[in-house]
Amino acid sequence: MAKPTRPQRARKSDDKKPSTHDKPGFAARKVAADILGNVTYKRRPLDQELDLVSGHAGFKALAANDRALVRAILGACLRHRGEITEILNRLLDRKIPEKTGRVLDILHVAIGQMLYLDIPDRAAVSLAVDHAGVDRRAKPYKGLVNGVLRRLGRERDEVTADLDGERLNTPEWLFDSWSAAYGENAAREIAKAHAQEAALDLTVKSDPAAWAGKLEGEVVGAGTVRLSRKGAIETLDGFQDGEWWVQDAAASLPARLLGDLSGKRVADLCAAPGGKTAQLAAAGGEVTAVDISKGRLKRVDENLKRLGLTADVVAADIREWEPKDTFDAILLDAPCSATGTIRRHPDVPWLKQLYDVETLSKIQAELLRRTFDWLKPGGILVYCTCSLERAEGEAQIEAFLKETQRAELVPVTAEEIGGLSRSVTGEGYLRTLPCHPANAEGTASGLDGFFAARLRRI
Known part of the structure; x- marks a missing residue:
């Protein structure tokens, strides 16, 4: 008599391993790398890419918190682009022979998080390796991405020592122009100021001091209200009533x-x-x-x-x-x-x-x-x-x-x-x-x- 066979348990969809694309934070990092490449290689203005009507399709599809993360990553990567490029020169034995720049975009996004944002190294490295693994152009360099970023994590102090951020983050022609116009010390101060994100300034119709009090800011310039906190401007007192505008x-x-x-x-x-x-x-x-x-x-x-x-x-x-x-x-x-x-x-x-x-x-x-x-x-x-x-x-x-x-x-x-x-x-x-x-x-x-x-x- 034939032995009865054990009925096989149907595999539930929940048992399936989640895909890389579904991992928390992956979509934001991928969009950040896409946009970084569009800006630096295709010369598309960042504001154009981040426009919620006509901008990058992947960015528009993200949740609001992920869009904020993308903005923060891109800000760090662009403000410190020269430093990140020099760091990669120190970490890589030879240039990556990949013409589209995709691998470099992935590395820049990861290093921007590791060095300039409050994001754990393990998250930045893991998601960068995942991204390289699913990108057709970057896949051959998945191991390199992993090795470079882990080495940076181990040798951070040595690799980042003696970086001249003011010079590295400013194209040579621009730094030379500012030095000729204002002197090298001023050129360095200008470049240093560029490493900081600008405050939110408002021009008010009347009574700047009163509005500075209401909005927890201070009066600067010739009557501008500068805010010390950030958030959606549409929710701030006076916006709907048309009492001020951003300037x-x-x-x-x-x-x-x-x-x-x-x-x-x-x-x-x-x-x-x-x-x-x-x-x-x-x-x-x-x-x-x-x-x-x-x-x-x-x-x-x-x-x-x-x-x-x-x-x-x-x-x-x-x-x-x-x-x-x-x-x-x-x-x-x-x-x-x-x-x-x-x-x-x-x-x-x-x-x-x-x-x-x-x-x-x-x-x-x-x-x-x-x-x-x-x-x-x-x-x-x-x-x-x-x-x-x-x-x-x-x-x-x-x-x-x-x-x-x-x-x-x-x-x-x-x-x-x-x-x-x-x-x-x-x-x-x-x-x-x-x-x-x-x-x-x-x-x-x-x-x-x-x-x-x-x-x-x-």
């Missing part, structure tokens, strides 16, 4: 140089994202805001609506657009390399090149010549850029004043900008550096790098 303390200074605008026709040129437009409208100006980007102007419209302010918003290229009448005042925030915003945009050093400055300088000169003619006699134009490069600031104004007899420089004073005397040059220009004090007392620091000059039409 760096330095970015708020150029519009203040136009003074009282009550009843005056004012143009905000290259207006998006709209912080300066809001300032001009709140100061009583009849504002025409012009920008080439229809998409970015939607944000301007949304902000104005929330703030209860009005402006005539025009989508146009100011190299071709003509106003119907002249203006009493013009704010020309010219397109630039944005090297003054690296604290907020750590991808800038790895996206921009010297030729970008050279190309943009020509556009800036063209716009300055063209738009100055839109002023009424006696009218004021403030030219500004969020660049640290003299070619996009001082050199533009010096060249313009040499070629026209219809313009005169109206020097900026420290009193106009909250007593920030270090940010006023001997020529009377506004020049903020990221390492400059953010208040007159010198107890706060950290500003975007901005240049501004005030010109009057004779």
Whole structure:
């Protein structure tokens, strides 16, 4: 008689080993590596990748806490990219012969967590090895990824000794430019400031001291409220009522140089994202805001609506657009390399090149010549850029004043900008550096790098 067979137990789906893709934290690390590669190899702006409407599909699909983790990882990796690259040079016997950069992206993401974020080494190493194991391009180097990261964990102090972060994290052409303009010590201080994430600054409609108290912040600059805590800005007191908008303390200074605008026709040129437009409208100006980007102007419209302010918003290229009448005042925030915003945009050093400055300088000169003619006699134009490069600031104004007899420089004073005397040059220009004090007392620091000059039409 045949022996009865033991019935086989059906395997439940719960008994299956979870896939690598389902491991907690894996998706966030994978997205971070994808975006890092897109920024550094494909030269896509980080803000574009992190946009919740049109950005990276994997990033948009993440939960809010994982999106915050991705932002933190990318911030660390980009701010310390030069140091991480040098660390890998010390750990690797030879360059990785992999053209796409995928293995390097995975290593950078892991090292960024191990050295610059409060994440245990074991989690960073394990998930990096898992990522290499499931990525077609990186799979052949899974063992290398594991070995390199574990060695870093064991030899952290030796491998990271004597790293010159200020030089390594700044492309050579940029550091040389800052050294020539401000001196090597200042260039190092600028680079050091870039290693820190920028604070959240707000421009308020009125009573900065009161709002600083309500929002647990302090007053810096010329009336900016700087917050000491972070969180979703939509939940902060005053947002829904349109009492303030986000704007760096330095970015708020150029519009203040136009003074009282009550009843005056004012143009905000290259207006998006709209912080300066809001300032001009709140100061009583009849504002025409012009920008080439229809998409970015939607944000301007949304902000104005929330703030209860009005402006005539025009989508146009100011190299071709003509106003119907002249203006009493013009704010020309010219397109630039944005090297003054690296604290907020750590991808800038790895996206921009010297030729970008050279190309943009020509556009800036063209716009300055063209738009100055839109002023009424006696009218004021403030030219500004969020660049640290003299070619996009001082050199533009010096060249313009040499070629026209219809313009005169109206020097900026420290009193106009909250007593920030270090940010006023001997020529009377506004020049903020990221390492400059953010208040007159010198107890706060950290500003975007901005240049501004005030010109009057004779």
